[in-house]
Amino acid sequence: MxxxxxxxxxxxxxxxxxxxxxxxxxxxxxxxxxxxxxxxxxxxxxxxxxxxxxxxxxxxxxxxxxxxxxxxxxxxxxxxxxxxxxxxxxxxxxxxxxxxxxxxxxxxxxxxxDMTGHTMMRTGLLKHEIYPRFADHVTTFMVNSLLRTTDVVMGHKEKKELVKSFINPDLCEISEDLVYSEPFIDYNHRNNVFPPNAEFVKKELYEDQALHLEAAKLKFEFMNNAQSLIHGDLHTGSVFINKEHTYIFDPEFAFYGPMGYDIGNVIANMFFAWCNGDATIEDEKEKEEFCGWCLNTISDIVDLFIEKYNKVFDEHVTETMAKVPGFKEWYLEGILSDTAGVAGLESIRRTVGMANVIDITTIPDAEKRARAEKIVITLAKNYIMNRRSFRCGADYLKAVKEATGKF
Missing domain, CATH: 3.30.200.20 (Phosphorylase Kinase; domain 1)
Incomplete structure (x- = not known):
């Protein structure tokens, strides 16, 4: 024994x-x-x-x-x-x-x-390392692992068996509370709000009823749209990486949900890296290089996902009705809307929620940290409230420019 x-x-x-x-x-x-x-x-x-x-x-x-x-x-x-x-x-x-x-x-x-020779991506980003192949690798991973586990590609009975196998109520409840609810209505009193921004958070998040409504809509999308087998927690702490290769790991939050949840998480966390670089890099040339790469990576993730989605859809579609002209485009529009909405939700919850992100919390200058948080929240609200207008990488770059210009 x-x-x-x-x-x-x-x-x-x-x-x-x-x-x-x-x-x-x-x-x-x-x-x-x-x-x-x-x-x-x-x-x-x-x-x-x-x-x-x-x-x-x-x-x-x-x-x-x-x-x-x-x-x-x-x-x-x-x-x-x-x-x-x-x-x-x-x-x-x-x-x-x-x-x-x-x-x-x-x-x-x-x-x-053991992913030897690789560094946790968030750790590398805090050192302002640049990973030129990340956008290509992560979009290859997402398009193939997400689209190919939907009803577009997979046999419907096989997919339904996977839905049953991956019911994950405890970890889904964590996301439902910490991502979709508490950052807006702090009913469990677990939010971590940076004191200099307390009034800003109160006005922009806690008192914005229109924002609460959109968050509620997105929450019910998360709970009820068994679209794809998603990673469920795909941030830069779930990536091991070097200049040439990428590993995605830690998918314990996996379940059948909206695929935009994964894509939006990646986008939000790349902007956290931008915030840290913008606030802490003193050399202007180094700051321009790192922060520029962060923004270009966000744009590339969106555009490469779209490009690869179209290719994988055409190569692997099996569902008869999904081959109807116009369906592929309609399906993508829903994914992109969810992506923007989740990018906003992840941005907000990692700034004011229970599990803050160290890219922001380790900014040593209080004024610069407060500014970074205000930019993140302002950008996030745009993502959520206008999510149907984010259709390509350029839309994200435009929104970032608008948000940073306010502070």
Whole structure:
């Protein structure tokens, strides 16, 4: 009988023994080292390494309570969901997600490829690193993993089976509260508002009833549009990257929802990087280069997504009625509207909600941070209120120019 026959939360010193029992990845007599490297809100992440061979592996275990709040409990089934979706995503976008070697339903633990030679993208962006191939890689990933899991391409019965398999109520509830509700109506009193902007937030967010209505519409779109198998938390902390290659990981929030949710998240988080660079880079040439790349990446993500969407749609469409002239364009319009709306929601919740983004919170100058937050909120409201007018990359660049010009 194994100690791993019933669930418990492992400590770093226990993980090497676990790996050796469950896998044949390392030599049996290897002297393994292990370190807990997780910095997320939900899980415990361990790197197990054999110094002699240089081989390493990642073990990720789902805890029963959130690391950011012991009072918030979520189902450990999210580990199964993550392992399964990584396999599906790898089949549609090979090479852009890490390989999964094991999922253990008892220990709620997954062993996966160690993405050596890569940096968490948010960490790199905080150092103002530029990743020239990111827009190309992330749009390839999104178009293939999103469009090809819709009814446009997938057999309807197969898709419905996946919808059932990826019902993810606990983590969806987190998004429904923290993204779609609390930033606008702080009914759980968990928002983190930067004090210098308290009055601005009160006026622009808490008291704007028209904005609340649009957020409510988007919330019900999120809850009821089982369009595509989405990543569900696709931000720059869910990307490992270098100058030549990109890995997308951490899809534990995955479920069948509107595909614009993923695209909008990426756009919002690229603008957070712009905010940090704009506020903290002193050399004007360096600032122009980094911030210009951030904005061009946002524009390229939208335009490359559209270009690749049209190609993948034409190559893989199977649904008879989706081949009717005009449908492809109509379907894309809905995706682009959702994208802009979610870019706004993610922007606001990461600025005033429970889980603030460090791109903003680490800006040391209080006045510059306050300005950055006002720009983000102003831009986000434009995204949400006028989401049907964002149809190409240039529309986003125009909106950024308008928002930055006000402060």
């Amino acid at each position: 194994s100690k791993y026959d019933s669930y418990f939360l492992m400590k770093a010193e226990e993980v090497p023994d676990y790996v050796q029992e469950k896998l044949s990845y390392f030599d049996k007599d290897a002297r393994l080292e292990c370190k807990e490297i997780g910095d997320g809100n939900l899980n415990y992440v361990f790197r197990v390494k054999d110094p002699a061979s240089g081989k390493s592996i990642i073990v990720k275990q789902a805890g029963e309570a959130l690391r950011i709040s012991a009072e918030m409990h979520v189902s450990t089934d999210r580990g199964r969901i993550e392992a399964k979706i990584l396999g599906i995503q790898d089949s549609y976008a090979p090479g852009l997600v890490p390989k999964v070697y094991l999922y253990d339903g008892t220990m709620c633990a997954m062993a996966m490829e």
